[in-house]
Amino acid sequence: MTDIYIAPPDRNGQDPATAQVPAVPTPERPPKQPPVLIGGPPPGAATLEAKDACAWFGDHLVLEGVDLVMPAGEVTALIGPSGCGKSTFLRLLNRMHELVPGAAMDGQILLDTDDIYGAAMRPQQIRARIGMVFQKPNPFPAMSIKDNVLAGLKLTRIKCTDKDALVEQSLMRASLWKEVKDRLDQPGGGLSGGQQQRLCIARSLAVAPNVLLMDEPCSALDPTSTRRVEETIDELRGQVTIVIVTHNMQQAHRVSDRCAFFLAEENEPGYVVEQGDTAKMFEDPDDPRTLDYVQGRFG
């Protein structure tokens, strides 16, 4: 007995290694058409720019004079200690701030060139163009996974040519497709926390927003789920502008292209201390307070 396996010559007497394998005729699949959204936001990423943005809750000024550019297709991280106005600033960017009773704002937020607080702008249109992922995963419990992804279509006037393809595409982009493709009709609340958060990302992506805002998307997740979300952010780079609020310095360093450091003195409004490329912000910041914060000396 020998261990060496000698392949028997095939019917034509040819060496199988060099023989031409006849092409097995595969059933011709129709080429997949990417789903087309009708009535949705214009395609592509968009630049967001805040000009002298201020925010109040009642008479309390919480954010003062923020000038910040969030370039199209890049990931901008907003960092800073708690209570410095990062989340408030993020909610200014898609007009969620005004939903809080007594909230007010001043300044301009430009999406490409349009002021989103302009008189002709409807908040619904703005929010469809600027999606948002929240700190706590919030899939709609009364809907299945599939309906959760399509919730943006149901809730707005956006139509789609191929809903199944849109579900697949959105879940793929949120790197959740493989885990849920066999149970799309089960309720979204039955997923794990990390999966729920990625389902929320898929839900936001389904309406093809130009900008995606993320308010501490990983603070309720374990390290593995956090890594998956960060991979998702990385894959979305270039397709959509991402603004992410995070308390995790390493995360800001890993995922972002640009960084803005917010700070607020006690009972004073928050402001941007420094902004710039992430590498520079973390290695050689201009302001000593930034260096202290990113190196974990306070905050």
Added chain:
Amino acid sequence: MDWITAGAAAASSIALCWLIFSVFTNGIGWFGFWLVAYVVFLGIYFVATLDRIGRLAAVDRLMTVAAWSAMVIVAVPLVWLVLYVLVKGLPALRLGFFVHTQKGVTPSQPATAGGGLHAIVGTLEQVGIALVISLPLGAMTAIFLNETRSRLRRPVRIFVDAMSGMPSVVSGLFIYATLIIPLAKDSSLFGYNGFMASLALSVTMMPTICRAIEVVLRLVPGGLREAGLALGSSRAKVVWSVVLPTASSGVATAAILGIAREAGETAPLLFTAFGYNLMNANPFSGPQESLPLFIYRFIREPLASSIARGFAGALVLMVLILVLFAIARIIGRDRSKARSKRRWMPTVPSRPRPRPGPGTERPSAQLALPSQEPQ
């Protein structure tokens, strides 16, 4: 041991009271006897446990007995009520009750003759129409109170609270005074009929349903509303497509509880549906019977057969309401039930866990034994 102590304490307290009230004095009546016996029992039981175990245990046993007796005091009237209606109503209740009316039934006939079909039909129609009127109104008011930021919410809430506290006879009087008296002579729609009863019922039903739905809507997490709005939805669409579906089982429960409450209302029907001994299936014309009116009429009559007929109606009404409550409970529990069902799905372990064989069992113990034995 506790039970023996309790039994002995009870026996001695009864014996002591018997001695005092029946032998030494002229007695104080059965109620006073049992009240004094109960207090004496508590004292003896406390002292006995204090002696046997200690102060902490004695106080614990005393409070346990007090809590149990309180439960019995509350439960006895309830059980008594249900059993009383059951015992009185069951002999007069035949299947015929559900298919016959009181047509051709004279007071001299036994209680099992005839039936209450006309009353059942009337109740279902009146409460059904009342639900159709008050569920949309109540739900919209609840949405207004919970999902908008209008300045009118406070006065509206005060109105709803005041309405739910209003005596139900006033709602019947209201319909009688505003619709039936001025308009009955022009149109039979505004005469005594089931529809007027439905209007009177919905006056009391609307605040009940509104408050129940508002409580359910308040339980929907605010994060879901924000998520819907962040997708570019309008507030109305968020309420319709996110908030209401999330609260759907609660809304259904609220509706059924409203029905169950209104099905037993008598006072709003007195001057509106008026009552009628025969079948009138048209709720928009002519007086109509309903189960509470059926009971009300027969229970006041002097003949035993009529009273028994009234109790049969009461039994049917009670069972109807019980069934509605049961449905409400099932719907309200729907979601958690589905979840527990999923949990009980048979699961197969991903890989069999190897069991240690007899030879490999606890190698460390085998090694440790010889070192201990020789010494």
